[in-house]
Amino acid sequence: xxxxxxxxxxxxxxxxxxxxxxxxxxxxxxxxxxxxxxxxxxxxxxxxxxxxxxxxxxxxxxxxxxxxxxxxxxxxxxxxxxxxxxxxxxxxxxxxxxxxxxxxxxxxxxxxxxxxxxxxxxxxxxxxxxxxxxxxxxxxxxxxxxxxxxxxxxxxxxxxxxxxxxxxxxxxxxxxxxxxxxxxxxxxxxxxxxxxxxxxxxxxxxxxxxxxxxxxxxxxxxxxxxxxxxxxxxxxxxxxxxxxxxxxxxxxxxxxxxxxxxxxxxxxxxxxxxxxxxxxxxxxxxxxxxxxxxxxxxxxxxxxxxxxxxxxxxxxxxxxxxxxxxxxxxxxxxxxxxxxxxxxxxxxxxxxxxxxxxxxxxxxxxxxxxxxx
Numbered sequence: 001x002x003x004x005x006x007x008x009x010x011x012x013x014x015x016x017x018x019x020x021x022x023x024x025x026x027x028x029x030x031x032x033x034x035x036x037x038x039x040x041x042x043x044x045x046x047x048x049x050x051x052x053x054x055x056x057x058x059x060x061x062x063x064x065x066x067x068x069x070x071x072x073x074x075x076x077x078x079x080x081x082x083x084x085x086x087x088x089x090x091x092x093x094x095x096x097x098x099x100x101x102x103x104x105x106x107x108x109x110x111x112x113x114x115x116x117x118x119x120x121x122x123x124x125x126x127x128x129x130x131x132x133x134x135x136x137x138x139x140x141x142x143x144x145x146x147x148x149x150x151x152x153x154x155x156x157x158x159x160x161x162x163x164x165x166x167x168x169x170x171x172x173x174x175x176x177x178x179x180x181x182x183x184x185x186x187x188x189x190x191x192x193x194x195x196x197x198x199x200x201x202x203x204x205x206x207x208x209x210x211x212x213x214x215x216x217x218x219x220x221x222x223x224x225x226x227x228x229x230x231x232x233x234x235x236x237x238x239x240x241x242x243x244x245x246x247x248x249x250x251x252x253x254x255x256x257x258x259x260x261x262x263x264x265x266x267x268x269x270x271x272x273x274x275x276x277x278x279x280x281x282x283x284x285x286x287x288x289x290x291x292x293x294x295x296x297x298x299x300x301x302x303x304x305x306x307x308x309x310x311x312x313x314x315x316x317x318x319x320x321x322x323x324x325x326x327x328x329x330x331x332x333x334x335x336x337x338x339x340x341x342x343x344x345x346x347x348x349x350x351x352x353x354x355x356x357x358x359x360x361x362x363x364x365x366x367x368x369x370x371x372x373x
Contacts, residue, residue: 015134016155023158026141035146038125042072042145044136045129046097048220049078049280049299050323051173053306055130056195057188058177059088065186072124074115074139076101081280082303086197093118099135119143128184130177132166134159149184151176172322194326197306198288211244214276214290217261218254219298221345223317225254226296227354232264233361234294239269247290249300250277297323305330312364316357317345333363 041062045055052075062071072091073079080092095115098108120143127145129136132153140148141159149162157163164183166176174195178188215235217226226234238244248258262270276286287293287304293311295301297320301313305325313325315334319342324332335341338356340349348354 016158020158022138023141035125038066038069038147040070040072040122040124041066041126041128042074042093042119042124042140042143043128043130044074044139045079045131046075046095046100046136047131048076048100049082050302050325052076052079052082053195053197053299053302053325054173054323055177056083056086056088056197056306057174057193058130058181059083059086060192061178061181061186061188063088064192069125070122072119072122074119078280078299082197082284091122097135115139116142126184128180130180149180151180170322172324172326174326195302195306196308196327197303198308211241211291212247212289213238213244213292214247214249214287214294214304216249216251216254216293216295216298216300217257218249218251219296221317223343223345223348223354224297225257226314227357228257228260228264230357230359230361231257231261235261235265235273236269237361237364239266246273248273248275249283249286250275251300301325314357314360316354316360317341317343317348333360335360335363 043055043059045051059071062069070090071088072093073083073089074093074095076096077094080094083089084092093115096104096108096111098104098112101108104111116139119139124143124145125147127140127143127148129140129150132151134154134156137148137150137156137159140150147162148160149164150160151166152160152163153166162183164180174193178193181188215231217231219225235246238246248261250258258275262273265273278286283300284303284307287300287307287309290304290309293304293309295304295311295313297313297315297318301311302325304311305327308329310329311325312331312333315324315332320332320334324330335356338350341356343349350356352358
């Protein structure tokens with residue numbers, strides 16, 4: 001079972017009679033189950049950058065089994081940037097879902113209506129929601145997909161033609177995607193489970209130029225961001241490596257943190273640290289130049305891993321079990337001795353604020369004991 005907001009989950013379950021009424025009003029039964037060999041498939045995944053990277057294995061297996069199908073993806077604008085050159089998606093329907101990218105106001109509702117109209121511009125044989133979210137199931141119904149396939153994690157079975165069975169065990173998102181693909185008679189291979197976005201980067205030799213090491217201390221949620229002391233400790237660990245260029249990714253939400261890090265470092269070390277910022281497309285190009293990338297539980301970590309960069313990811317309030325980046329080039333660091341993990345990720349109740357991200361840099365030098373993976 002995927003992790004969900006439990007309050008939202010309970011509310012949606014209580015609204016099950018409403019979903020049955022909506023299904024009746026939309027006459028969903030008239031669309032049947034759709035053809036066994038679809039000519040068009042619409043997928044919905046409205047979450048953030050890392051989720052779209054983890055969608056790659058499912059898109060790859062769909063393309064393998066249905067090479068001639070027209071594959072559409074309803075996702076945030078980052079979906080087009082990440083996937084437009086992969087050949088896995090033929091049509092992008094852009095939607096910044098108001099329940100994901102909050103604070104949009106009326107613009108968010110207008111975007112939602114535009115996406116619904118765009119989805120109704122084509123006949124979809126299959127519609128697939130990968131998150132088991134009743135709101136996504138409703139979007140598939142409004143798109144008039146003939147066969148609507150999803151998990152039933154948050155209710156809304158009346159909006160679907162196929163409810164994918166689940167045993168209630170929390171697993172990695174890609175494992176859930178693989179089970180969904182298997183339900184549709186598309187077994188996913190072990191190789192396909194790795195969300196690669198290109199050939200792995202070949203390690204550079206120190207004799208041909210400086211080694212490039214990047215750091216991204218930010219994340220979409222404040223409690224996932226690296227504490228100042230830990231960020232300084234990580235950068236300082238490279239102070240004796242004079243042939244290494246150190247680069248801080250200056251995402252908008254962490255410019256202040258990056259400035260504080262530079263202010264804490266010894267002058268000779270701070271002078272060697274560069275700062276970089278750019279668009280998502282430019283970030284993908286930048287990541288390909290790196291030899292090593294350190295990041296928090298965030299989208300850029302998934303992106304770097306999928307691009308074949310040697311990536312170390314720090315997890316704090318969120319367990320890595322369900323969302324860790326995949327690949328041989330990935331190291332996951334997390335503490336297993338903080339009893340309040342996982343938390344709601346919105347407020348820290350530990351008397352030692354962000355204890356889950358305290359002393360994590362020290363774990364980089366320890367053997368694999370369950371806290372350093």
